[in-house]
Amino acid sequence: MATFKDFRNDVAPNWCPGCGDFAVLAAMQRALANLGYEPEQVAVLSGIGCSGRISGYIHAYGFHGVHGRVLPLAQGLKMANRDLVVIAAGGDGDGYAIGLNHTIHAIRRNIDITYLVMDNQIYGLTKGQTSPRSAVGFQTKSTPKGSIEAPIAPLQMALAAGATFVAQGFSSDINQLVNIIEEGIRHPGFAMINIFSPCVTFNKINTYDWFKQNVVPTDTIEGYDRHDRNKAMQTLMETDGMLTGIIYQDQETPSYQDRIPGFRKEPLVKQPLKLEREAFVELLEEFA
Amino acid sequence: MATFKDFRNDVAPNWCPGCGDFAVLAAMQRALANLGYEPEQVAVLSGIGCSGRISGYIHAYGFHGVHGRVLPLAQGLKMANRDLVVIAAGGDGDGYAIGLNHTIHAIRRNIDITYLVMDNQIYGLTKGQTSPRSAVGFQTKSTPKGSIEAPIAPLQMALAAGATFVAQGFSSDINQLVNIIEEGIRHPGFAMINIFSPCVTFNKINTYDWFKQNVVPTDTIEGYDRHDRNKAMQTLMETDGMLTGIIYQDQETPSYQDRIPGFRKEPLVKQPLKLEREAFVELLEEFA
Amino acid sequence: MVDQLSWKVGGQQGEGIEKPGDLFATALNRLGYYLYGYRHFSSRIKGGHTNNKIRVSTRPMRSLPDDLDILVAFDQETIDVNVRELKKGGVVIADLKFNPALPEDVDVRLVSVPFTEIAKGLGSTLMKNMVAVGATIGIMDLPIEPFQEVVTELWGRKGQTVVEKNMAALEEGKKAALDIVGGPLPEFKLAPADGKKRLFMIGNEALALGAIAAGVRFMSAYPITPSSEIMEYLIKTLPKFGGTVIQTEDELAAIVMAIGANYGGARAFTASAGPGLSLMTEAIGLAGMTETPVVIVDTQRGGPSTGLPTKQEQSDLNAMVYSTHGEIPKIVIAPSTVEECFYDMAEAFNLAEEYQCPVIVLTDLALSLGKQTVEPLDYDRVEIRRGKYLGDETLPERPKEELFKRYEFTLDGISPRTIPGQKYGIHHVTGVEHSETGRPSETATNRKKMMDKRLQKLKGFRIKTPIHVHAPHDRPDILFVGINSTEGVIREAMERLEKEGLKINHIHIRQLYPFPADDVRPYLEASEHVFVVEQNATGQLAQHMILNVGYREKIHRILKYDGNPFLPKEIEHEARALIKAKELI
C-alpha cells in the first residue's frame, strides 16, 4: 500500500519558504495515503497561481490548466472516469475571481470531486494584488488606499448554492486539514474546502498568527451539528466566516454521477468505443 | 415632467402574449416616471435572451449586449457617468448561468446600478432548456428526465456576497414591483432584484398560478425587518427563496463610487480630456 | 410530369409550421425522392414570419432552387413575403380563413382551402396543418399512404382517435383542394422516384450520430442557435449507451470539461456557434499546448457578435484558423453535406487522438439545420483509431522515479499518451511550456524543441479527401471554389454556365487548416480564373487560398452575406457580371 512518501516527487516546489501551500500539499499527500490510494488512482488538477503549481508537486497524475478553469477540467475528468480520485486545487483568485462561476456551478452540480482553495486573500503569483477575499481596507499593489469591495464569503455562498460538503482548513493545523481532505475525498459529491494558506511574501495582515487568533474550529462550538444547513449558515455568519473544520455535510443527496439517468457504474473510459452494428441501425431508424 | 408614457416607444415587443416580461417593462417605466426622471437620463442595458430584448422596448438609452455580460457593461457606463440612472436587465440564464460571476462581483463592488433579473426558471429564447433556477426534477428539452442539479438561490448568494439591496418581485404584483424598482433605483449602491417573470410558453410548472400560491411577501411576515442581514438570510432559507418584497437593505455602506479615493462627484465624462501641460510635466518628473 | 419541384409552407412562428413541412418531406423521402430543405426563422419564440422551403427531386439536389412551385400560406404575410418567388403558373394554397389575396401583377393561381374550418369541424384548429398537407397531396396527385404512415407514427402515442382525426384532416384537405381545382394539376405531378430507402435528417443530427459512432459518450455544451440540436439529440440518445450530456454554465466550462474528459481518455466534445466559439478561445490554446485531443463543432451563423443568430453565414473561417494567442497545432475540417457531417465527425475523433490536438468541425447554418435526404450511413466506414494512446497492454513497467514521458520528442512530433488510472503512465501536464515529462521548463533549447515538436505534428497533414474535385476540364476558364453547404448550389450554377460553353471546374474545400495547398494548387494553376464563392463579406476562403497557394490575380470573389443561402441564379449572375466587368473571357 502506498505511503505518503509515494505521493512525493523529486520536484522542489518553487514556493517561497514558509508559504502556506506546503502544508496543503503535505496534507493532501497524507490524506491520500491514509485512504489507501495508489498514485495512479489519483489526479490532481490545478489552476494558475502560486497555488496552481501544486499539481506538479505530487506523484500522481497532474494537470496544471488555465487560470480559473480547474473545476470544469476536473468535472470532465471525473465524468470520463468515475473510478479516479479527482482533486481540484487553486488559489482564491482562481476560484473566487475568474473562476467563481464554475465554483458555484460545480457546487450545485455535485460531481464527486474534492476542491481545495488555497485562500491567501491575495494574488501571489502576480505579485500582490487584491483578491476577492481581501478585506475592506486591505492595502495591496492594486489597492494602495485599501480595498473598497466587500470580500466574498465563499462558504456561505457554497451553502446557498446547495453544497453537500463544506469545510475550512488552515495550513497551521495540519491534522485537521488531513482529516478534512480525507473526509472530502470520501464524500460522495462535491467537497468544497477552503484553506487559509498564508502568503508570507505579500500578505502581512492575514498571517499565521492572525489566523491562529481568529479561527474558530467547529469543535470549540458546543453541540455543533455538521448536518444542519441553516445552523451552518448562521454559525458562519456569526464567526464572520472564520469557522474551521467540517462545517456542513449532506450525506443523503446522491452525487451527480449517481443521479444521471442510465449512467453506468463502470467508468465511461472503460466502455468500448465501437458502437454495435445493431444499435447503429436502430438509431438510424428514427430518420427513415 | 416625464410620465410613464414618455418611456414607451413604438416597438411592439416580440415576447409571447402573456409573457411575464411585459409587466417588468411596465413596472420599470412606471418607476422611472414616478421618480421624475427624463428618458435621456436613463440607460437600460440588457443581456441576451427573451428578457434581454427589454432594452429595446423603452424610450431611453438602451444597450443590448452579449449573453451574460450586462453587469460589466452597466458598471462601466456608471463609472463613466455617475449621473445616469443605469438599469441592467436580463434573464436567469444570463445572470445566473453564464453571467453569474459578474453578478456576484457586481454585488460585492456595490456600484450604484439596478439589476433586474427576469427569472422564469428556464431558457426562453433558446426554446426551453434548463436554467440554474430550474428545480430538481424539472423536465425541459435539455433535461427530459428532470433536472438533477440543485437550483441556485440567487438572493441568499447575494446576501453572502455582501449585497446592500436585495429584493424580489413577481410580474403579477405590479404595484409591489414598481415599488421595488423605485427603491432599487433610489438605493445608492447595487440593487439586486430578482423577478418571477413566468415563461408561458416553455415553463408549465412555474406558472402565474404556481407563483401566486407560493410567494411569501415580506409584509405578510410580522415584524419583518429589512435591515437585518442574518434575519433576511434565515427567512429566505425558511421560505425556500419565495420571499418577495424588499428583503434586505443596508443604507449605511456607501456606494463604490463614493468610496473611491479621489473620485469626483462630477461625472468622468464631463471632465476635460486634455491634461494640463503642468500636470503632464509633473508626471514625467518621476521618470527623469 | 416533372423531375423536381419546390414547395414552401409559411406562417407565424410558434404555430407549429415545422409540422406540415416535416410530414410532407418525410413522406416524399420514403417514396424515394431527394429532399433538400431550408428554414427561414427569426430569433423569437412566437410571432414573426417563418417558412420552410423544400425541394423535391428524383435525383440528388443539394441546393435551394431559384424559385417556387407551390406555396402553402397560413397567413397573408406569407403570401406577401413569398409570392414573388413563385414561378409563372405556380400555386398558392392558402387558408380561406384569412381571405387570402394575391397582388395583381403576379401570374400565379390562388387555391383557397378552408384549412381552419375543416380542422375545426374535426375537433381542433391545430389540425389545419394536416388539412394543408392534404390539399398539397391532392394538387400534386401524391399517393396518400406514405403520409398516413407518417401520421400514424407521429400521433400513435396519442391514441387511435387522434390518429384517425389527423387522417381525416389529410383526406378532407385533399378532397377540398381537388373540389376547388377540379383535379390534380399535372404541372406539379412528380415523375416517380426510385423508391429506395434513404434517411432524412439535418446536419446537426448527423454530427451527433457521427459522434456516437466514434464512441462519444459524453458531451458538455451550452445551448445556442444553430447548434443546440446536436446536444439535444445526444441528451435523448446517450443514456441508451450509458453516457450523458452536461449542459454547462457557459461555453468556457463546456470546452474545458470536454478537455478534461478527453484527458481522462474518453471521447468527448462540445458544439456551439460564433459567440460560444469566441468564448472558447483560451481553452482551445490549452488543448493545443497540452496536446489534449478535443473536438469542437462550430455551426456558423450570421456574425459578428450576436449578429443574425438564425441566419446562414460562413464568416468564422479566420477565427477558427487563427484564434487563440500563440501558436498551436490545430485541425479544421469542413463537411459539405449531411453525410459528411456524419463521417467527418466520426473521423474528427480519430484525428484528435492521432494528432493530440483540437479538431474543429466547421459547418454552417444551412448545413446544420437544413433537412436533407441522406444516403444510408455506412457503419463499416467508421473506424476507431486512437493514435499513440498506450493501453495497459502496451505500456511497459517503469520505476516510480521515472515519469512517463508524455511529451517525448519523436520523429513525427507525436508522443505516446497514457491516461489517468494507468499504473505506469503517471505524468504531468501543464499549459506552461514544459519538458518531456510535462514539467514547467523555461530553458531556451527545450522551448524551441517543444514548439517545433508541436508544430511538426501537422506538417504534411492531409485528411483522405481534403478537397472535393469536380474537374471535367484540363484547362478550364473558371475554377469555382467553395466550402461547407454551398457545394450543391455552386454545382447547379456551374452547370448552367457550362451550357453556355464556359469550361468550369469546381473544388470544394474540406480541410481548411492546415490548408491543403498541394491539393489545391494544380487546379488553380490549370484554371484561367478562380471564383471563390463564400457567404461572408471579406472573402475569407479566398484569403486562405492567396496566402497558401497564391495566384492572387486569378482569384475573384463571389460573396453573399445578407443572411440567406446562395441561390443558383445568384452565383450564375455574379459570375457573369464578373466575367463582363473584368473582361475576363
Place this chain on the structure above:
Amino acid sequence: MVDQLSWKVGGQQGEGIEKPGDLFATALNRLGYYLYGYRHFSSRIKGGHTNNKIRVSTRPMRSLPDDLDILVAFDQETIDVNVRELKKGGVVIADLKFNPALPEDVDVRLVSVPFTEIAKGLGSTLMKNMVAVGATIGIMDLPIEPFQEVVTELWGRKGQTVVEKNMAALEEGKKAALDIVGGPLPEFKLAPADGKKRLFMIGNEALALGAIAAGVRFMSAYPITPSSEIMEYLIKTLPKFGGTVIQTEDELAAIVMAIGANYGGARAFTASAGPGLSLMTEAIGLAGMTETPVVIVDTQRGGPSTGLPTKQEQSDLNAMVYSTHGEIPKIVIAPSTVEECFYDMAEAFNLAEEYQCPVIVLTDLALSLGKQTVEPLDYDRVEIRRGKYLGDETLPERPKEELFKRYEFTLDGISPRTIPGQKYGIHHVTGVEHSETGRPSETATNRKKMMDKRLQKLKGFRIKTPIHVHAPHDRPDILFVGINSTEGVIREAMERLEKEGLKINHIHIRQLYPFPADDVRPYLEASEHVFVVEQNATGQLAQHMILNVGYREKIHRILKYDGNPFLPKEIEHEARALIKAKELI
C-alpha cells in the same frame, strides 16, 4: 574610452535584484547616456535566477548587445549562467561571500568584493546591492554624484540615516573594488555623454502615460504579466485626476466594462496579455458590431496557453487580427519604441473614437518591460480628436418619435454618435444586426448595407506612419521587415551586414491591421529578397505580407521563439545562413 558597454546584475529572484540595476541605469541616464535594459525572470516569486542586462551608450541603441562587459554576481549561479556571455577581458564583480569561481576556460577577470560583509558592517545585508553598484562605479570610473542623488531620492522617505548608510555602502563598495583592482579599468571607461535630460521608463509606463494624456480617467483590467504595470501605474496616478482603475473579476469583465465606459462617452481601456486577450474575443466582436470605441493593449508574451509568461515573443499577431467570429472593423497598431508606446497609445483613443471600433495596441514583453532612455515626450504632439461624436452644441433638437440615427448610413460608413445623457441623442444599441436607429433588423437589404457600412469605415485607413522606413538603397539586396521591439536589433544587424557590402533596407510595421499594403509594396518590389524577422515560430508577419502584398518567393523568415529577445548577431548569422543556403546573392 568606449562609446558603449553592457552591464548585467544577477542573483536570486525576490532578493531585490531590480534595485541595483535601476540605480545604475537611472544615474547613467541622468548623465545623458542612452540606456536599454532587459530583465530575465521567471514566473515565481522567490528563488530562481534573475538578471537585468543594461546597455549603456553615448548614442541611441535599442537592442541588447551580443555580449557583456561587466557582470555583477550575487551568487555562483549568476556566474555559471552568464559568464560565457562576457567578452574577452570582461569583468565579473562578485560577492566574496559565496566564494565565487570562474570556469577555467574563460578569459575574464574576477573581482571578488565583500558585498555582504561591507553591508553587514554598515548595519544591514540588504545594502549589499549598494555595495555592488559602488564597486561598479569604481571600476568604470563613474562620477559618484548622480548615484548619490538617486539614492537620496530612493531612500529619502526613510530618513537621513538610511540615506547616509546607503551612501556609505556606495563609497565603500567603490573603495573596496578599487583596492582590489588597483584603479579604474580604462577599457570600461565610458566616453562622456551629452548630459541632456531624458526620461527613463518601461513601455508599460509610456502606454499608461499616453492613456492619461489622451484623457483616460478609467481603466478596467485584471492582473497579468507583462501588462500589470500599466494598471499599477494608473492605480497610483489616476486618482490625481479624479479617475480610477477597477481590478475586475476577470478579463471578460475588464473589456466589457471598458466598452460600457466608452459607450458612456468616457475614454477607457483595458490591457492584458495573451490569455486575457483570448478571453476578450467575444467582447471585441461586440465593440465592433455596436461601433463602440474601445482601446485594448496586448503586451505579447510567450504562448500558447500559459506558455512562457515572463518571456519575449511576438506570436499574437494573427489572433489580434483575426480573432472573434464574424467580421468587424478593427485597428491594430504596433509601437516599436517606448516613445511610440506613448504617442500611439494617445492616438489609439482618437482612432477608436474616429472610427468607432476596437483599437488594439500591440506590444511585446521586451518593449513593455524593457527600461529605456526616452527622448522627452512632447505634450504638443498629443491631440484629442473625437471624430463624429456630437456634443450638445452640435446636436439638433428632434421630436421624441424620431430616434437618433446612431447607425446612419453615411458616405464614409461612420455615423454621428451621441452618448447617454444627451437629450436629443436617444438611441438603441445592439449586438444583433440592426437598423440605422439601432433596432434589431434581419432584412437582407439592411443587413448587407450595414455590413458594408461597418467594413467601409476602414477602407484606405492609414495612420500617420504606418511603417518606419530606413531605405538608403533604391534596389537593395535585402529588405528587412520587423515589428515591435526588434527595430533596434534589426538595424544593428543590418549595419553589420552592410559593412560587408550588402545593400539593405529596413521597414518596420507599425500598422498591422488593416495592413498598409500600399505603403509596404514599393519596398518589397524594389528589393531582391525580403527577410522578415519575427519572434514566433510560424512567421505570422510574413503571412500578412504574403496575403496583403504578395512576393511570396522573395520572402524568407528569420524566426526566434525560445523566449529570449533577438541579439544582433543572431539576425546577422541567420541572414548569412539564408543567403548561403538559398544561394540568394
